[in-house]
Amino acid sequence: MTLTSYLLGIIGALLVIAVVVELLRRGSLRERHAVWWLIAGLLALIAAIFPGAVVWVAGLIGIEVPINLVFFVSIAILFLVCLQLSAEVTRLESKTRTLAERVALIELEVRKSRSHDTADDEGSPTRGPAQTGSARTAGRAPARSSGRDRPTGTGEEGS
Amino acid sequence: MDSTPRRLLVVIPAFNEQASVADVVAEVFSKLPGASVLVVDDGSSDGTADEARRAGATVAVLPFNLGVGGAMRTGFRYALENGFEVAVQIDADGQHDPAGVPALVAGLDTADLVLGARFAGEGDYVSRGPRRWAMVVLAWFLSRMLRTKLTDTTSGFKASGPRAIRLFASHYPAEYLGDTIEALVIAARSGLVVRQVPSAMRPRAGGTPSHNVFKSAAYLSRAGLALLFASIRPASTYRIEGTA
Numbered sequence: 001m002t003l004t005s006y007l008l009g010i011i012g013a014l015l016v017i018a019v020v021v022e023l024l025r026r027g028s029l030r031e032r033h034a035v036w037w038l039i040a041g042l043l044a045l046i047a048a049i050f051p052g053a054v055v056w057v058a059g060l061i062g063i064e065v066p067i068n069l070v071f072f073v074s075i076a077i078l079f080l081v082c083l084q085l086s087a088e089v090t091r092l093e094s095k096t097r098t099l100a101e102r103v104a105l106i107e108l109e110v111r112k113s114r115s116h117d118t119a120d121d122e123g124s125p126t127r128g129p130a131q132t133g134s135a136r137t138a139g140r141a142p143a144r145s146s147g148r149d150r151p152t153g154t155g156e157e158g159s
Numbered sequence: 160m161d162s163t164p165r166r167l168l169v170v171i172p173a174f175n176e177q178a179s180v181a182d183v184v185a186e187v188f189s190k191l192p193g194a195s196v197l198v199v200d201d202g203s204s205d206g207t208a209d210e211a212r213r214a215g216a217t218v219a220v221l222p223f224n225l226g227v228g229g230a231m232r233t234g235f236r237y238a239l240e241n242g243f244e245v246a247v248q249i250d251a252d253g254q255h256d257p258a259g260v261p262a263l264v265a266g267l268d269t270a271d272l273v274l275g276a277r278f279a280g281e282g283d284y285v286s287r288g289p290r291r292w293a294m295v296v297l298a299w300f301l302s303r304m305l306r307t308k309l310t311d312t313t314s315g316f317k318a319s320g321p322r323a324i325r326l327f328a329s330h331y332p333a334e335y336l337g338d339t340i341e342a343l344v345i346a347a348r349s350g351l352v353v354r355q356v357p358s359a360m361r362p363r364a365g366g367t368p369s370h371n372v373f374k375s376a377a378y379l380s381r382a383g384l385a386l387l388f389a390s391i392r393p394a395s396t397y398r399i400e401g402t403a
Contacts, residue, residue, distance in 0.1 A: 097225055097333055101233040104199070104219040105240070112217075 001051065009048030017041035036084070040077045167194040167264065168243040170234030172227050173251035174201040177210045180251045184214035187249065190257040197237055198251070199230040207251075227315070228338040232331035235319070239328040247318045255316045259358040263318035271323045271351035272343075274309065275316030275358030289375035297382055301343050304390075305353045313339045316358060323351055330397055336385045344389035349397045 020037045023029035029037075047054050047070065058066035169187050173180050180198060187196050198211035202224035211218045219233055231248060238246040245264055249255045259275055266273035294313060302309045315338075319327060326349050332341040346353055 094333075097229055100222050100225060101229060101236060104221045104233050105237055108217065108219045108237075 006048070006051075009051075010045065013041055013044035013048045016044060033084070033088075036077055036081045040074070043073065043077075166244050167191065167260075168234070168238045168241075168246045169194050169196045169257070169260070170231060170238070170246055170248050171196065171198045171211075171216070171251050172201055172230035172234070172248070173198055173203065173207045173211065174224060174230075175203045175205050175207060176251040177203070177205040177207045179253050180207055181210045181214040183249065183251055183253050183257075184211055184216045186253075187257045188215060191260055194247075194260075195243070197234055199233050201225055201227070201230040226333050226335070226338070228331055228333035228342075231338055232327065232329075232333070235324050235328040235331055238319075238324050243324070244321050245318060246324050248315055250315050254360055256359055256361060259316070260318070262356050262358060263316070266354050266356045267318055267320045269352070270354040271320045272346050272353045273318045274311065274314050274353065274355040275318075275360075276309070276311035276314055276355040277358070277360045289372045290378065293375045293379040293382070296379060297340060297386075300386060301340070301347075305343065305347045307353055307355070309343075309353070309355050311355065312343060314355075315339070316360070326351065326397070332389075334385065336382050340382050341385045341389040344386060345397050348390075348394065 017038065020029065020034055020041055024031065024034050054069060055066045058064075058069040061069070063069050063072075169191065171180065171183060171187075184196055184198065187194060196216040198208070198216040198218045200208040200211065200218055200220045202221050208218045208220050219237065221230065221233065234248070235246060237243075245267060247260050247263060249257060249260075255275070263273045263275055294311070298309050298312050301312045313336075323346065326345065327342065330345055330349075332338065332345070334341065343353065
């Protein structure tokens with residue numbers, strides 16, 4: 001192994017760690033997603049600094065060609081990350097589903113109360129921002145005269 | 160908010176059904192006086208929501224397509240929040256006859272969930288070939304699981320009582336086949352009582368059921384998977400909210 005390839009390994013591993021840490025720092029990567037990448041980076045760094053360690057561990061488990069250990073661990077980590085992401089997508093899907101259902105029902109309520117407002121409270125000029133609830137029912141029948149020209153369908157809450 | 164007693168809610172999941180939804184809504188209103196109708200527009204790109212609204216239904220519009228399961232869970236949640244005691248699912252394609260609803264609702268006296276079954280004597284629905292076999296196998300499994308005789312497990316024509324509404328408002332599955340097979344497994348695991356009553360079905364307005372062997376095999380294996388995973392999910396998944 002030349003010095004260049006030795007340094008290349010270390011620089012590559014440091015780069016991975018630096019990128020992960022930077023993403024974490026900026027908040028564009030959450031800790032639980034970063035864990036595997038950090039582990040991968042640290043393992044790569046150890047293997048780069050002490051190539052003998054890989055050979056030693058490979059011999060310990062009985063892997064004849066040490067590089068196969070590197071491949072095995074890399075693939076295992078990538079596999080775990082993929083699995084984690086799939087699980088995350090599933091969770092997100094079920095959350096969006098719940099949100100979509102809620103939105104549909106809230107929209108329904110909004111539409112209903114809006115049509116109630118335009119049908120019942122059309123032109124009740126006494127209603128101010130502070131008056132809610134009881135004022136809504138109290139100020140319903142009288143004062144039909146003014147406010148007729150107001151466009152229907154718009155929210156009157158802010159007036 | 161009016162405070163009139165509202166018991167029966169008819170939920171109609173609809174995806175691009177602008178041609179038939181208004182007729183179905185009108186038919187429900189004429190045959191089931193006193194029932195409320197909620198059409199859940201499952202992200203349609205056509206005028207389904209407007210048609211349903213014009214026909215007098217309450218319409219909940221999902222922002223994108225979720226499948227029947229998502230639409231139905233919206234319906235169950237609406238039923239729960241608005242104090243309905245019975246929720247009946249009717250398809251928007253006119254396949255289910257609203258005249259059969261009282262029979263389903265009557266079945267709820269002794270059960271939490273009542274299925275309207277197509278093969279149980281009434282009606283002229285015929286299914287043949289591999290798809291039929293697949294359905295028989297499924298029916299056999301689910302019958303054992305629910306300790307009742309079921310012949311048509313994929314029926315969309317269902318009535319849910321208060322307990323079922325409470326369960327399904329939080330646990331109605333959205334996956335393919337989830338709204339039929341998995342929902343039954345969930346019901347079984349939560350201790351709901353399920354029954355079926357015979358009910359007539361009209362031929363579907365569009366689309367013919369396939370009789371392809373491979374499609375039926377795929378259907379059965381997907382259904383089997385849905386069944387399996389629903390059975391081995393942790394028990395805490397299906398706890399009914401608000402009960403011990």
